Amino acid sequence: MKNDNKIKIFLVDDDAIFLKSLEIDFIHNTDFIVETFATGELCIANLQSKPDIIILDYQLDGIDKNAMNGIDTLDKIKEFNRDTPVIMLSSQDKIDVAISCMHHKAFDYVVKSETAFLRLQKNITAYFNFKKTEEELNWYMSRM
Template sequence: MNNNNKIKLFLVDDDALFLKTLEIDFIGSGDFEIETFSTGERCLANLSNKPDVIILDYHLDGIEKAAMNGLETLDKIKAFNPDIPVIILSSQDKIRVAVECMHHKAADYIVKSETAFLRLKKVITEVLRYNKMEKQLKWYMERM
């Protein structure tokens, strides 16, 4: 996390209204520093800003039809830095889509709904806690 103890969060969604609503929800909680992007390409261009977590839409072709989809973006994020947790957020409620995202190393998959924000906050907390424990365990194991 960054110096002011806020979680640096990238939100990537081509639905401008949903993206703004999600941004407002996260800003309102006070625990997050937010950057928003309407395409995967814009997100990738800003990975040097070192996000702690990325919330990524599964479909990203609403604005630019030739834009990368969520899975392509996820693969490129993981190629850049496999340790960045990426949570896929989508209106797709098909199990095969969720499984496919997990095979591409998504940290989790959440279906867009009225409770998505609360579920996202919970998953972010769990993912960051797990990553912290994993780093501590690795540090400990290297010293044995």
């Protein structure tokens, strides 16, 4: 985390209305630094700014049918930095899609709905609580 410990998140979605809505929710309800991208390619091109977490749409072909899909983008993110947590987001409520995302090392999978923002907030909090606990445990273990 950078900038006075503010969490930097990338929101990646080809649905401009959903993306803007999610961005507004995060800006008004959190203290996060938010960057938005309409394609996986744009997200990949900006990874050097080191986001703390990425929320990534599964489909990503609404603007350009030849655009990189969410799974390919996830794989590229993990190639760049395997420790960057990615939460996949999709309108598809299918277990095989969720399993595929988890197989590709997504931290979690959230279905787009009216409660998506709340669930994303909860997942982000859970991730950073887990990381804090892991760091504390490692510190204690190194003292033994």
